[in-house]
Amino acid sequence: MASDDDSFREFVNTRYTDLLRVAYHLTGSAHEAEDLVQSALVKAMGRWRRIDDPVAYLRRVMINHHTSLWHRYRAREVVTAFFPERTASDTTIAVDERQAVYQAMRALPARTRAVIVLRYLADLPEAEVADALGCSVGTVKSRASRGLARLRDALAPLATERSVP
């Protein structure tokens, strides 16, 4: 059990930020993302030895948790984060771009958002996204296409602005 625990601790310490990024895009909030990753890790902890691919497993758990609207009711931390603070070198357009894409992501249906996160941020092939979401590859293609189109629409005006000298 000690070695299991060591393995789990090492995993948490090395992969936590990666999981947090996925969770952030799913939830849109740093605090909600922490909550989602923590919940998924608690679920994984009890069966650590039996999980052969922890990252894939945790992605699945987080997405199911999030998209099934399973709401854990408890005293929540107050959500104040919009997106992670950035300073200094950001240009106004870059900030506007993130704001636009953020809002567009929040407007997507949860499962479409999950497709975008897994396909384009986790960089999984369509087949693996379908596996994680429990749908066909065709559905992944469809949702990815529609979701990306909306993100594109959100960014297009700013991209035009960016291209103007």
Place this chain on the structure above:
Amino acid sequence: MTLDERVIKVLGDMTDDLTPEPDPYGRVRTRWRRSGRPPAGGAAAGLGALVAAGGLPRGRAQRDSVPDPTSETNSNWNHVQAWSERLYESPARGGLAGDKVYVLALATSVAQQQPPGEYREARVLFLDDVGPYRVALVALARTAPTPNFWAHASRWLVADRGATVDKLAADASRVGDGLEPYVEMELSKGGVGDPVVQIALAADGCDFESAPWPAVKDWRPEPTGSYLVRAPQEVKPEWWRVTCDGVTREEGPAPGWLAPEGITEAQYAAALSGTRGVPNTDLARGEVLSYNGHWGYEVTGLPKVIWQGRIVGAGKAADGNSYDGTGTMVVAPAVGGGWRGSLTIQYDVTDPVSNSAATGVPFGTRTDPSDPSSVVVVQLHDKATLVVTPATATRVAVVRDGEMVAKPVVKDASAVLGMGVKPGDVVRATDAAGAVVGVTTVHDDPLPGRSVDRWHEE
């Protein structure tokens, strides 16, 4: 850089500076101790495939109905938006919806917490005390909706039963999920024995029905009409259906799964008994656990592992996804007939291209693939197909239009064809003496047990 590449870069940039709160491991440990339970359920899934499964003398086959990626037209989206709008325009539902003072105060409070100018109005669509909770669904109309975005955002609010507006709306600053035409939620504190409640909502004028699982035949109208509430003592295995203007728009299982408190050792033993090929207990248990959670009440029995073994020579699909590795095939009887199945392929090493460690293929059959004499055919991709055979088989023959097109050797109750299969293909398994020990015909049917979702249709 194309616009798509720009979108993806911006998405990546958004989390560049995301840093965990302190001591993630310690917080997991603390939460684990607080939860005091071995979590149940799980999640996994699979991909589209052309498949067949049949026992001697005749087999059946089914195909996942993969939608045309280009079929989601603006028209479809407009239909979805129209239903969403109809839900938004519906009066508040729920046992407390008649408390106009509370409803107005709640809507006002939520609206006041939003960024100025982003939304033009907030409405309470549902309000009730359900079990130990006070629950509300609030929707907000965007001030400047655009054609490709949801016109409304939504947010579930939860507090203790009888909570004041201030307490219920205390965390309403974050809204975001688009208001879909049909919404459902399951609510619990998450611990063993904690009360679970369920709520589902559609537009006013739609009608909810429910049917007990596993038969899912005796549909009965819900007295609440266009919404449904399950208090803790009412939560049960069942399916829900929503009919609007005479058309069934939504039909599917209520949240939940067959072994909500975890799978017992006896259930694992049954699920793993009779596995063909080369059993791998650890992988098999993981798949049973996952699909118990994933399939839920779409199936009528716990998943069973019918085959495990090596898949060699399947290669990669056009999209780069690899299919060689250790396969685990699980099946379960589907609600409404037929069988759901999934083949998970665990890679020997993480795929360097996709950075993934496994892939999967979902399939469905009309006949029992757990029958030891069945032949199960699962197309992995355009140029590779897995055939699982009876244990005594030594060869597989594929006959297309009267001609044999493949005859691979069977090893560990399976063979990989270096080709895809087509509806009408006949796949025979023969033993060392040449006797047919199993046969199936590939068909082109939708997966069994699929839920209905027709909000995008006219």
